[in-house]
Amino acid sequence: MNIFLCILLPVFFLLVRRKRSSDRVPPGSLGLPVIGQSLSFLWAMRANTADRWIAERAKRYGPISKLSLFGKPAVFIHGQAANKFVFTSDDSIMNNHQTESIKMILGDRCLSELSGEDHKRVRSALASFLKPECLKLYIGEMEEEVRRHLEMHWNGKQNITVLPLMKTLTFNIICTLLFGVERGARRDKLVQYFQEILEGLWSIPINFPLTRFNRGLKASAKVQNILKDLVREKRVELESAASSHQGLITSLLNIRGEDNRELVSEDEIVHNIMLVMVAGHDTSAVLISFIVRLLANDPAIYAAVLKEQEEIKKSKPSGEFLTWQDLAKMKHTWRVAMETLRTIPPVFGGFRKTLKDIEYEGYLIPKGWQVFWVTSMTHMDNNIFQEPSKFDPYRFENQAPIPPYCYIPFGGGPRMCPGYEFARIETLVTVHYLVTQFNWKLCCNDNSIRRDPVPVPAQGLPIQIRPK
Numbered sequence: 001m002n003i004f005l006c007i008l009l010p011v012f013f014l015l016v017r018r019k020r021s022s023d024r025v026p027p028g029s030l031g032l033p034v035i036g037q038s039l040s041f042l043w044a045m046r047a048n049t050a051d052r053w054i055a056e057r058a059k060r061y062g063p064i065s066k067l068s069l070f071g072k073p074a075v076f077i078h079g080q081a082a083n084k085f086v087f088t089s090d091d092s093i094m095n096n097h098q099t100e101s102i103k104m105i106l107g108d109r110c111l112s113e114l115s116g117e118d119h120k121r122v123r124s125a126l127a128s129f130l131k132p133e134c135l136k137l138y139i140g141e142m143e144e145e146v147r148r149h150l151e152m153h154w155n156g157k158q159n160i161t162v163l164p165l166m167k168t169l170t171f172n173i174i175c176t177l178l179f180g181v182e183r184g185a186r187r188d189k190l191v192q193y194f195q196e197i198l199e200g201l202w203s204i205p206i207n208f209p210l211t212r213f214n215r216g217l218k219a220s221a222k223v224q225n226i227l228k229d230l231v232r233e234k235r236v237e238l239e240s241a242a243s244s245h246q247g248l249i250t251s252l253l254n255i256r257g258e259d260n261r262e263l264v265s266e267d268e269i270v271h272n273i274m275l276v277m278v279a280g281h282d283t284s285a286v287l288i289s290f291i292v293r294l295l296a297n298d299p300a301i302y303a304a305v306l307k308e309q310e311e312i313k314k315s316k317p318s319g320e321f322l323t324w325q326d327l328a329k330m331k332h333t334w335r336v337a338m339e340t341l342r343t344i345p346p347v348f349g350g351f352r353k354t355l356k357d358i359e360y361e362g363y364l365i366p367k368g369w370q371v372f373w374v375t376s377m378t379h380m381d382n383n384i385f386q387e388p389s390k391f392d393p394y395r396f397e398n399q400a401p402i403p404p405y406c407y408i409p410f411g412g413g414p415r416m417c418p419g420y421e422f423a424r425i426e427t428l429v430t431v432h433y434l435v436t437q438f439n440w441k442l443c444c445n446d447n448s449i450r451r452d453p454v455p456v457p458a459q460g461l462p463i464q465i466r467p468k
């Protein structure tokens with residue numbers, strides 16, 4: 001009997017293990033080749049039912065499920081542990097991964113495509129310019145952009161549409177502060193091409209004339225040519241010591257190795273300028289627009305924000321620029337922004353790619369598959385945020401800190417958004433000027449949203465304004 005067991009049991013376990021390892025791919029379906037679930041997901045994004053789409057999937061399949069998005073197999077995972085797993089997994093196990101459309105439009109040397117030492121090198125170059133100590137010096141320049149914007153697009157007007165204007169503002173702030181691109185024909189061309197790029201990013205990568213993807217690719221080629229010229233101009237200015245603007249490009253060109261060789265290549269600079277514009281312009285515009293909508297809809301929150309901003313205004317001689325200390329006093333305004341980011345996160349989620357077979361929650365995620373994470377599942381989890389559907393900025397005040405990897409509008413871990421501080425400053429400065437200079441009311445009672453891929457308020461948020 002013992003001999004029988006010794007021989008047969010290992011064979012039995014081997015067979016069971018073999019069977020399991022092939023069965024262990026998560027539940028779900030990969031759908032039709034290439035298309036998979038992309039169309040139904042994109043449809044849900046545009047109808048702002050993607051949160052429900054995701055929640056139904058989680059209810060049906062549990063904490064992990066397989067699907068196919070944007071031409072590649074993927075697993076969708078969610079929850080605090082899943083977020084930690086995605087954000088902190090080693091680069092040798094899981095790599096950042098953008099969809100084929102994003103990679104082809106933004107280029108393969110942008111930060112979101114780089115990994116390991118290359119990612120660290122380029123990210124630290126970028127972060128050295130986006131850190132608070134450096135941004136402190138640019139508050140005045142940012143404020144000038146906001147003042148000029150209000151002068152041109154708000155003063156003397158009665159009806160305006162907020163989202164397109166906020167996109168113009170955040171585009172101009174990035175152009176001036178980060179890239180040093182003067183106003184004029186070149187900037188105007190960039191505005192138009194970047195819009196086409198943005199529309200192409202979350203599209204199915206089918207390169208036929210007139211598809212969103214095709215338009216995105218063409219716009220990307222044109223932008224790259226403009227940016228290459230710009231980088232060369234900045235290099236000449238730098239060499240002749242005539243550089244008037246110490247923006248991001250100059251700062252990247254200035255990073256040199258021991259032999260004075262540039263450490264960030266021209267392609268890396270160009271691809272990362274495109275990434276910064278794409279990652280930083282719509283996201284902040286959306287955040288500010290939804291704050292404007294909220295302040296019109298909620299008199300109590302408006303009153304608290306106005307009080308805070310009026311006190312700061314009164315404490316300064318008229319016309320004087322805001323300081324770092326003033327921004328530090330805007331605590332309530334920032335809590336309102338944080339709650340806006342929790343309830344309407346500008347970034348729906350993102351992708352990583354497995355570099356080897358990974359085991360997660362007892363399932364196999366095969367090598368080369370995408371791992372899809374989303375913000376809303378943890379932001380709307382009532383075990384983490386009580387009454388998650390209620391807009392309550394006070395939840396960020398004097399309470400037990402939010403558990404790690406649960407509040408993730410800026411992602412987390414080594415790839416967490418390096419533009420966090422930049423977004424915080426431009427949001428606070430803009431809200432300061434809006435509430436202290438204008439009254440407004442909504443022209444459209446429709447509070448619905450669609451995602452494209454960032455959330456867009458109905459009709460772009462038309463409002464009626466009156467100067468104070």
Ligand code: HEM
Nearest residue numbers: 111112279280283284347409410411412415417419422423
């Ligand atoms: C409200 C505004 C913003 C939101 C909600 C936001 C959100 C995010 C998120 C969710 C990620 C992905 C993190 C991950 O994959 O783990 C990200 C990455 C990134 N963001 Fe932002 N962002 C904002 C503004 C900005 C701004 C203003 C800039 C630049 C000035 C910027 C630059 C970047 C870059 C370069 C990355 C890629 C980082 C990497 O791969 O290492 N973002 N952002």
